[in-house]
Amino acid sequence: MPMLEAQWLARMDYGIAWELQKKLIREIDREESSEALLLLEHTPTYTIGSDRHPEHLLYGKEELARRGISLYEIDRGGDITYHGPGQLVGYPLLYLDAVGLDLHAYLRNLEEVIIKLLADFGISGGRKPEYTGVWVGDSKIAAIGVKFNKARTRRGFVTSHGFALNVKKNVEQEGFQGIIPCGITEFGVTSLETLTGLEWQVEDIGRRILPYFAEVFGYAVPTVIESLSS
Secondary structure: OOOOEEEEEEEEOHHHHHHHHHHHHHHHHOOOOOOEEEEEEEOOEEEEOOOOOHHHEOOOHHHHHHHOOEEEEOOOOOOEEEEOOOEEEEEEEOEEEOOOOOHHHHHHHHHHHHHHHHHOOOOOOEEEOOEEEEEEOOEEEEEEEEEEEEOOOOOEEEEEEEEEEEOOOHHHHHOHHHEOHHHOOOOEEOOHHHHHOOOOOHHHHHHHHHHHHHHHHOOOOOOOOEEOOO
């Protein structure tokens, strides 16, 4: 089985993580680095993807500054979402060969990883056909937004961006009230702690997701998450 390098980056500013993704994409394309899954938390941040709707951001610049929330317009698909402490963010940086390439299936596979993880907690996660992401009933627990970067040295793509799984209860209140998440007004958000009634550490959930990611994408299970920052 192919190997995957899993890295736990702890809590990191969004801009730093974005630049790290770009660096690793170039290295993976040139076969100078292994394919990787970056797992981390972000400081409070709103990101707006290529499907831009400025009206879905409810805070002005002064309110963002007062609350200490950063704002980035980025190159993934999708609309606006929130990242912050208490949320497990995963950035798979994988090479997808052009032969038999199915980009839609890649998104469904990311959802499947999270659905399998939730089942481990006795939670029935699912999909809504009109939306990307993972849902429990009518509440969204994980957002997904990706970019397919055309490889320069090989025929195919290197993936970037990825998924954001709400782990701790505080995520529901601390950021989502300032946006219309992904432009969806009729449904809410939830978290692993809300659904289980138990407390969880984000890094522990990052470790628990690894075997499901390896199973769905066909990698050997990484045994160690490298702690690159504290």
